[in-house]
Amino acid sequence: MKIVIASSEAVPFIQTGGLGDVAGNLAVEFSEAKHEVILLLPFYKSIRAKAKNYSIAIKKKSIQMGDVVLECNVWLYQPMNHLRVYFIEYDYYFNREPIYDDGYNAYFDNGARFAFFSKACLDILVHLSFKPDVVLCNDWQTALIPYYLKCWEWKNHFFKNTASILAIHNISYQGQTDLSFSKYMGLNWMQVREDEFEALQAINLLKGGFFYADQITTVSPSYAEEILMEPGGYGLSPYLNRRKDDIAGILNGIDTKEWNPMLDHYIPKPYNHNTLKNKVFSKLKLQEKFLLKKDQLVPVFGFIGRLAYQKGIDILAKCLDDILQWDIQLVFLGAGDRYYSDLFGNLPKKYPGKVGTYIGFNVELSHLIEAGSDFFLMPSYFEPCGLNQMYSMTYGTLPIVHAIGGLKDTVENFDVKNNRGTGFAFNDMTEDALKNTIGWALHSWYHEKEALKKAQIRAMKKDFSWKQSIKQYDQVFKSAIARKKGWH
Numbered sequence: 101m102k103i104v105i106a107s108s109e110a111v112p113f114i115q116t117g118g119l120g121d122v123a124g125n126l127a128v129e130f131s132e133a134k135h136e137v138i139l140l141l142p143f144y145k146s147i148r149a150k151a152k153n154y155s156i157a158i159k160k161k162s163i164q165m166g167d168v169v170l171e172c173n174v175w176l177y178q179p180m181n182h183l184r185v186y187f188i189e190y191d192y193y194f195n196r197e198p199i200y201d202d203g204y205n206a207y208f209d210n211g212a213r214f215a216f217f218s219k220a221c222l223d224i225l226v227h228l229s230f231k232p233d234v235v236l237c238n239d240w241q242t243a244l245i246p247y248y249l250k251c252w253e254w255k256n257h258f259f260k261n262t263a264s265i266l267a268i269h270n271i272s273y274q275g276q277t278d279l280s281f282s283k284y285m286g287l288n289w290m291q292v293r294e295d296e297f298e299a300l301q302a303i304n305l306l307k308g309g310f311f312y313a314d315q316i317t318t319v320s321p322s323y324a325e326e327i328l329m330e331p332g333g334y335g336l337s338p339y340l341n342r343r344k345d346d347i348a349g350i351l352n353g354i355d356t357k358e359w360n361p362m363l364d365h366y367i368p369k370p371y372n373h374n375t376l377k378n379k380v381f382s383k384l385k386l387q388e389k390f391l392l393k394k395d396q397l398v399p400v401f402g403f404i405g406r407l408a409y410q411k412g413i414d415i416l417a418k419c420l421d422d423i424l425q426w427d428i429q430l431v432f433l434g435a436g437d438r439y440y441s442d443l444f445g446n447l448p449k450k451y452p453g454k455v456g457t458y459i460g461f462n463v464e465l466s467h468l469i470e471a472g473s474d475f476f477l478m479p480s481y482f483e484p485c486g487l488n489q490m491y492s493m494t495y496g497t498l499p500i501v502h503a504i505g506g507l508k509d510t511v512e513n514f515d516v517k518n519n520r521g522t523g524f525a526f527n528d529m530t531e532d533a534l535k536n537t538i539g540w541a542l543h544s545w546y547h548e549k550e551a552l553k554k555a556q557i558r559a560m561k562k563d564f565s566w567k568q569s570i571k572q573y574d575q576v577f578k579s580a581i582a583r584k585k586g587w588h
């Protein structure tokens with residue numbers, strides 16, 4: 101197949117969260133499966149700063165946005181045989197970071213920025229004479245592509261056989277945009293209706309995207325069900341329900357080369373489930389790095405994630421003073437909301453030797469935390485899939501999770517009696533439930549050592565690779581293409 105992935109982020113180029121992992125991983129997985137793949141990304145400031153061996157592919161390409169014509173350049177990087185990555189350079193929109201907001205508020209022109217990106221993606225494919233079988237669009241940022249494709253079909257036949265897939269990585273981000281941008285985005289009154297792009301007197305890019313997409317995917321089976329009901333649908337469930345037969349919940353996989361305690365060059369000593377005792381070297385390094393008391397016997401609880409409401413950081417923050425009375429250590433790595441950055445950032449001063457915090461995005465530390473912690477905290481209000489719980493289990497670090505979305509699909513509750521489980525899950529999203537679950541993990545740490553070790557081994561043996569999921573994507577793509585070609 102000829103596959104295009106259009107995304108606002110992708111590893112290893114730019115990432116703010118799981119979308120980046122998934123778009124980047126899928127590009128590699130599809131090309132390793134010998135599909136011909138193009139990945140399209142904006143040329144952000146930090147990508148430009150690191151760009152080596154990139155060549156200019158298209159100069160001064162005109163993109164028509166409503167009445168306006170903008171000119172962009174396109175850069176090419178080819179990391180492997182069947183994969184080409186094109187970067188769209190338009191500094192006014194993309195030479196800024198953070199990429200979506202200034203730390204407090206989303207940029208006012210986000211809708212216009214990514215409408216331009218979406219339009220440019222298709223113009224570039226035409227320029228390259230690359231007729232894809234499928235375009236995989238990701239979240240609101242590229243949700244206009246399914247609509248543009250449909251319009252294009254009427255105008256010329258270039259994309260006549262191209263199926264669009266919209267992947268919903270997180271339905272709470274919908275790309276709400278002021279109606280005044282309609283013309284710029286190429287939307288007219290027919291599209292700016294409640295059925296399609298309009299919601300709450302604004303343009304809702306995600307909503308219109310799933311109206312037009314040939315198929316819809318989301319990132320775990322449970323999340324596929326949750327978004328069809330409120331509050332999981334963040335207001336869009338009635339509209340999404342109209343497409344419910346076209347939604348597939350495909351669990352994300354993880355990059356098993358990047359996240360592998362035997363191959364990880366960020367940790368001091370490799371280990372696997374047969375050499376689990378070597379995990380302690382990572383723990384000691386973690387304690388040293390975060391200025392914690394170096395003590396193998398104290399359990400370390402790690403947290404990595406965007407400091408956003410979704411991650412349950414308010415509940416976690418409320419527990420802190422209580423749980424820190426216990427003999428535990430905490431390590432935080434996160435970036436995002438300024439209030440919580442300050443709150444978590446100040447903890448090491450308040451609890452010296454017991455809490456370590458790093459505010460910012462740091463891949464090296466994220467690996468060390470996964471390997472060096474004993475438990476991993478993920479008390480998310482909702483979690484479309486979640487990757488960190490899978491990384492944790494791979495590293496023998498037992499996750500403590502709210503049983504929802506992808507967390508529910510991947511973490512099995514610890515059960516000493518039946519010798520089962522790979523983590524600790526709670527159902528009520530309350531401070532008490534989280535506190536009690538941390539207490540339960542702590543109890544097991546001190547009193548069920550052997551059972552806990554078995555759980556670690558079970559967790560490490562789990563297969564979270566992309567193998568199964570890629571097969572499911574394959575099926576979804578093929579059925580979308582078949583439908584497009586009118587074979588059904």
Ligand code: ADP
Pocket residue numbers: 116117118119121404405406433434435460461462463466485486487488489
């Ligand atoms: P989400 O997509 O909601 O942010 P996921 O668990 O799906 O959550 O994916 C988060 C990804 O981003 C993981 O790979 C995680 O390790 C990474 N990540 C998040 N915050 C940081 C950070 N501050 N430093 C390094 N990596 C981070």
